[in-house]
Amino acid sequence: MRAYERWCEANELAVARTIYELAIGTGQRLGDCVKMQWADFDGQFMSVVQDKTQAKLQIFCPARLRSYLAALPKTGRFILAKNLTDHIGKRQVQKAVEEVRAAIGVKEGEERLVPHGWRYTAARELAEAGCPDSEIQAVTGHRTLAMVQKYRAQANQKEASRCSVPASGGSDLG
Incomplete structure (x- = not known):
């Protein structure tokens, strides 16, 4: 993901970078991020209707998103503004993301970067920070805990791996 950030910075790709920051910072889908307005952000919280x-x-x-938004010029009512009153289209955002993915070589293969994965990243980081499923669900807006648990699986596996090692560091295998 750092390669994505660096490419956007080096090539001054504000749309691609902004959608990325909104998605990983809020855990929302691209279509919901596109519709975020400056009035929805009170400096700490973002109001969203999925x-x-x-x-x-x-x-x-998170602080990272708050800082990013504080430095972002306000060019209209929407954070991703097409003009003073309209947001840019979801397809335009998807195209901007696709161009960065292609440029850095993460559009296909094992190392591919998928925008919906940014939602997963947000949920996983919350899980790794120790947030319970109910808090993760409050951020992602998933209706069922089963979906949250799907996103949490990798964080749980990582923690379980650490907990499974005996305190002595030795093996229990006789």
Whole structure:
């Protein structure tokens, strides 16, 4: 993901970088991020109404996203503004992301970067920080805990691996 960030910075790709920051900072889908307005952000929380679930969420934004938004010029009502009153289209955002993915070689193969994976990244980072499923669900807006647990699986496996090692460091295998 650092390669994505570096490419956006080096090539001054504000749309591709902004959608990335919004997605990993809020755990929302690209379509929901595109519709975020400056008025939805109070300096700490982002108000979101998810298209897919119609869930109304208040999402605490991590320091990284708050700093990014503080430095971002306001060019319209929307964070990703097409003009003063409209947001850019979801397809335009997807195209911007695709171009960066192609340029850095992560569009295909084992190391591919998928924008929906940014949502997974946000959920995994919350799990690794020790947030319970209910808090992760409050951020991602998933209706079922089963979906949250799917996103949490990698963080749980990592922690379980650490816990399975005996305190002495030795083996229990006789």
